Amino acid sequence: MSRFPSKRTTLLVIGGAYSRLRSSFIDLLPIIVVIAFFQIAVIREPLPNVADILFGTLLVVIGLSLFVQGLETGLFPVGDSLAGALARKGSVFWLLLFAFGLGFTTTFAEPSLIAVAAKSADIAAASQLIDSTQDSLGSYSFGLRLSVAFSVGLAIVIGVFRILKGYPIHYLIIGGYCCVMAITPFAPKEIIGIAYDAGGVTTSTVTVPLVTALGVGLATIIKGRNPLVDGFGLIAMASLLPMIFVMGYGIIIFH
């Protein structure tokens, strides 16, 4: 390859960027239509700061395009190659430790979880389940984050172990559903809503592609596993276990 891109590759790059921008814009179009419809037909009030909103939308379009571009050249290959290298190393211990580390650390640092945990501490204090001192609020939300992060780490470990063994995913998930339903009657009612929501908010935008690539990569490499049937399901585990752990945390703290 020459150091200087030829005219043709330059054109290709521009064409690729254009088509990515266009598809990102199409992804955002529904939001624009919904908001415009409700503003014009229902609320009938002019939008404040139209310039800001247009500029922000432009940023979202560019950002989404860059993200998708990086997904395919950065995150997916990293997940794939790690899955491959760990599988070839043949050590189940290191593989599971990696799975736990990935789940635990990314969840503990997840901003939406930090927000939900703080909100939940306020609610618990308002319901006089915990003291409303700064200390007890802090330790409550810290404990909540810790239990969610631990549960996500554990979920990914169980999920990876499942891929290794080839168990069908639905036994695990249906078993998990039964646990959720069995534990709900014993959980304090102030925490049920947060526990059920906690499942959905734990997996961030960077974690999902990595974890998906890890699962699919493992299922591709291990003989007898189908990437579609066995490779997916890690995210599902990571959304289910936090519900059980948050309710368990509520039971232990409030009783």
Next chain:
Amino acid sequence: MNFISEFGSTLLFTLRDVAPIVIIILFFQLAVLRQQIPRLKSVLIGVVHVLLGLSLFLMGLEKALFPVGEAMAKQLSDPSFIVDLGVEYLSADWTEYGWIYLFAALIGFATTIAEPSLLAVAIKAGDVSAGTIDKSGLRIVVAIGVAFGISLGCFRIVTGTPLYLYILAGYLIVIVQTIFAPKKIIALAYDSGGVTTSTVTVPIVTALGLGLAKTVPGRDPAIDGFGLIAFASLFPIISVMAYAQFTEWRTLRLMKKSRSSMQQGE
């Protein structure tokens, strides 16, 4: 200048979120696997793309979507707006909140289509299935599930019925569907529940839930305001499996039809 400093702080924020992942990956590459990442340069360029893209994306959301979405969720669930629609007084009668259900469904659908995590899973599913799973088709089916889920979740907030009953019913549907759905789709369907609610959807939907719980008489934001995310993570599982069942049924019927018409032709 303002833009640059804002972008800088968002980028730092993104870096902080990504730091634990980078540390874990580096530790395993260097200490456990003791090898270089293949095609390191292109991977690094890709990671830089992800960081820049995510930062711009988040900044744009903060500037455009979140203020508008949250303001609209508040306006639509505002008592004066509902009274303006011709309702004499605020009540917990669920029929009076029609615009809310419609808004919930539409905004749920629209934000899910823009959700980057779902896009990532859809790309991977398209790759792995060699194109039999259509990327945009999957996202649309998931978004329909979210739309229905959030709309039903708003209905639950208005009526004040217990969350676990809905979730229990949803779980039972999922279990029954799992028995009948094509085996290939099950894992992907379960996964599509968890990825629907992240960056774009959560803030707007949370604002909608808390606003609604504050407005409807007799509801406690602390207890009734949460749970929309749970709906949004459950119903895509049902819609994805339902769609897979539908396409399987249609293919079977088409095959039967063509077989019987071939027999008639003979």
